[in-house]
Amino acid sequence: MKDAFGIPQSLLVLGGSSEIALATARRLVARRTRTVWLAGRPSPALDAAAEQLRDLGADARTVAFDALDCASHEEVLGKVFAEGGTGSDAGDVDMVLLAFGVLGDQAHDENEPLSAVRVAQTNYTGAVSAGLVCAKALQAQGHGSLVVLSSVAGERARRANFIYGSSKAGLDAFAQGLGDALHGTGVHVMVVRPGFVRTKMTAGRTPAPLATTPSAVARAIETGLVRRAELVWVPGPLRLVMSAVRHAPRPVLRRLPM
Numbered sequence: 001m002k003d004a005f006g007i008p009q010s011l012l013v014l015g016g017s018s019e020i021a022l023a024t025a026r027r028l029v030a031r032r033t034r035t036v037w038l039a040g041r042p043s044p045a046l047d048a049a050a051e052q053l054r055d056l057g058a059d060a061r062t063v064a065f066d067a068l069d070c071a072s073h074e075e076v077l078g079k080v081f082a083e084g085g086t087g088s089d090a091g092d093v094d095m096v097l098l099a100f101g102v103l104g105d106q107a108h109d110e111n112e113p114l115s116a117v118r119v120a121q122t123n124y125t126g127a128v129s130a131g132l133v134c135a136k137a138l139q140a141q142g143h144g145s146l147v148v149l150s151s152v153a154g155e156r157a158r159r160a161n162f163i164y165g166s167s168k169a170g171l172d173a174f175a176q177g178l179g180d181a182l183h184g185t186g187v188h189v190m191v192v193r194p195g196f197v198r199t200k201m202t203a204g205r206t207p208a209p210l211a212t213t214p215s216a217v218a219r220a221i222e223t224g225l226v227r228r229a230e231l232v233w234v235p236g237p238l239r240l241v242m243s244a245v246r247h248a249p250r251p252v253l254r255r256l257p258m
């Protein structure tokens, strides 16, 4: 169960080795979170992430989860919800952080449609499947938050990353609609739209204006949970920037250095 400030006692991360997700998990563990499930493709990085959270005092476990294997989601995630948290919270997952995603390589993917499809299937189809499975389980509990890592890239398609951007646009629209569908059920859906975040996903790329860090995203997620926000921009001023970008004529947008 969440505390009076909206901080979860148990957390399920989809994309368990994501740097943004781990910064968020560390922050929440420092507050009140006791059980953390890291769902992801088995790897030394996933195991190391769980170990790091255990060192901070959490009961951290890993579970094999592949966003692309939609047929397995009901069973894999169903088991996590069946086991849930520990102690007085047994059976509950208070928060799901949907953090998996791939950036792809725009130039390469334009020439290799199957690579582009992999980006779309991971970021959109995988999220639709896992998101609906988790939403159903949260609804059965009658409470909990589903926090979805969208992106400013989904706000307006751009030449430089329209394959990734379109997958995030789909994810963002899906998550907003799901939030409306769950309104009044006790389940809260929060869409998080970060700009450029310095993580392994963006390593080697030139930072965009207003570039930020995983810990800044984690802080914004915590604040959003406390406020029960439906939409969070990170950093906050991106909301104003993107409201201008949203209405920019396409010839202007094509010349923007981002």
Ligand SMILES: NC(=O)c1ccc[n+]([C@@H]2O[C@H](COP(=O)([O-])OP(=O)(O)OC[C@H]3O[C@@H](n4cnc5c(N)ncnc54)[C@H](OP(=O)(O)O)[C@@H]3O)[C@@H](O)[C@H]2O)c1
Pocket: 014, 015, 016, 017, 018, 019, 020, 021, 040, 041, 043, 045, 065, 066, 067, 068, 098, 099, 100, 101, 102, 103, 122, 149, 150, 151, 152, 193, 194, 195, 196, 197, 198, 199, 200, 201, 202
């Ligand atoms: N970094 C940014 O600038 C930025 C900005 C806005 C939004 N975001 C979004 O924030 C989320 C987290 O990104 P990040 O920066 O933390 O990147 P990251 O550290 O590269 O994390 C991405 C995560 O996605 C997982 N993943 C990829 N394909 C998967 C699959 N088929 N099944 C299960 N897990 C899979 C990766 O697992 P593996 O270890 O198995 O590869 C990794 O845990 C992503 O959705 C991203 O699109 C990032």
